Amino acid sequence: MYAAFTLFVFICLTATTHADHHQPCHAPNMTGFMTALSLKGEVKAFGAFTYDSMGKKLRFRSNESHPVNTSVGLDVLMFFDKGIFYEIDLKNQSCEKKTLQCTQHPLDIPDDATFMTTVNTGNPSIEGEGLKINAWTGSMPDKKGKYYMAVTMECLPVSTFYFYESSSFLFSLTEIDTEIKDPDLLMVPSICLGQPLEATPEGTVHSFLNEFM
Template identity: 70%
Template sequence: MYAAISLFVLACLTAASHADHHHPCHAPNMTGCMTVINRKGEVRGYGSFTYDSMANKLRFRSNESHPANTSLGLDLLMFFNEGIFYEIDSKNQSCEKKALHCTMHPLDIPNDAKSYGIINSGNPSIEGEGLKLNIWAGSMRGVKGHYVMSATMGCLPLSSLYFTESTSFIISNMDVELEIKDPDLLVVPSYCQGLPVEETPEGTVHSFLNEFM
C-alpha cells in the first residue's frame, strides 16, 4: 500500500516540471464502483455510486457482502449545492438529515486544484496498453491536509489520495459508465422527506470524506 502511494506521488512530483497549469475540468455523469482504503490497508468503504455532475448530487451505497469487516455500512445521498446530506437506512426506512460542512468529494476536481501535468500509465507505445492521466493537487478545505487526484483526458476521475494530520487514504473508481443508470437513486426517499436538519455536535465536521476517516 505504502509503496503504491509513494510511486504515485513520485510520478506526480516528476510530472510537476511539465505542468501547464490549465484550469480543472469537471467530470461527466457517472455510475460505477468505489473503494476506500486507508493507510493500514483496511477497506473503509466499498460500494456503488451514482453521480449527477450538473446538479452535483452523489449517492453512495456500500456493499454489505464485502468480506472485509473494516468496511463501513453506508448509504449516503449528498446534495453538495444545497449543503445537506442524508444517511439512509432503507431496511428500517429511516433517515438522518445533516448539514454538509465541506463539499469536496473524489468525483469532482476542485476549481482551485493545481495542475501537475500529464503522466502515462502503462506503455503508451502499445495500443490499448497505455493511459494518459491528468494529475491535480491542492489543499483540503476544513482540515489540515492535501490531496492528489488523477483523471483521464476526458476528465474521468480514477483515484484520489488524501493526506491529513491523523490519517491518509486512497479512493479508487472502477467499472465506470458515463450515465445515470437509475435516476431514482438521487431522489430523497419518501420516508426521508420533511425531516429537519439535525444539530451538529461541537467539533464535528460532516463531509463525504469524513465518513471514512
C-alpha cells in the first residue's frame, strides 16, 4: 500500500501537463473494494462498493466482507443526481436521510479535470506485469484542496489522492468488476423509507469525501 501511495504521489508531483486534447472519461458500472488511507498511514476505512455510473448512485459498506482495524465505519447510499444520501445502520435498524451538498467522489473524473500525463507502471513488455494509466488533476469545489486521479485506459479508477491543508488521504480501488452484481444494494432500504430529510447545521458540508475527514 505504501509503495503504491509513494508511486502515485511521485507521478502527480513530477508529471507535466500535456496539450489539452484529452477529454475526461466516465467510469462504467462497477463493484469492488475501496480503501481510504490517510497521509499518516492510518487506514480510515475499507469495504465493498457498488457504483451505478448512469444512475449516479453509490453504496459503500466498510468492514462488511473483510473486517480490518479502521477508524471509520460506514454504510452509505448516495444519490448524486438527487442531492441526498442515507447513513444506514442495519445492526441497529436505523437510518438518517441527509442533504448531499458536494457530489465529488473517487469513482469518476470530474468534467473540468485537467489531463496530466500517461504513465506505464511496472514492466509493460512483460504480459501481466505492467499497467498504463492516465493521470488527471483539478481543484476541489470549495477551492481549498486539489485532487489527483489515476485511471486505466478503459477509465477504471485505480487511485485518487485528495490534498487539503488540514488533511490528505488516498482512495485505492481493487478487485474491480464492471457490473452491478447486486442491484438491491442501490435501492433505499425499508428502514429508510419515509425518513424525513434532516436539517444541515450551518457550516456543515455533506459529501462522500467528508465522511472520511
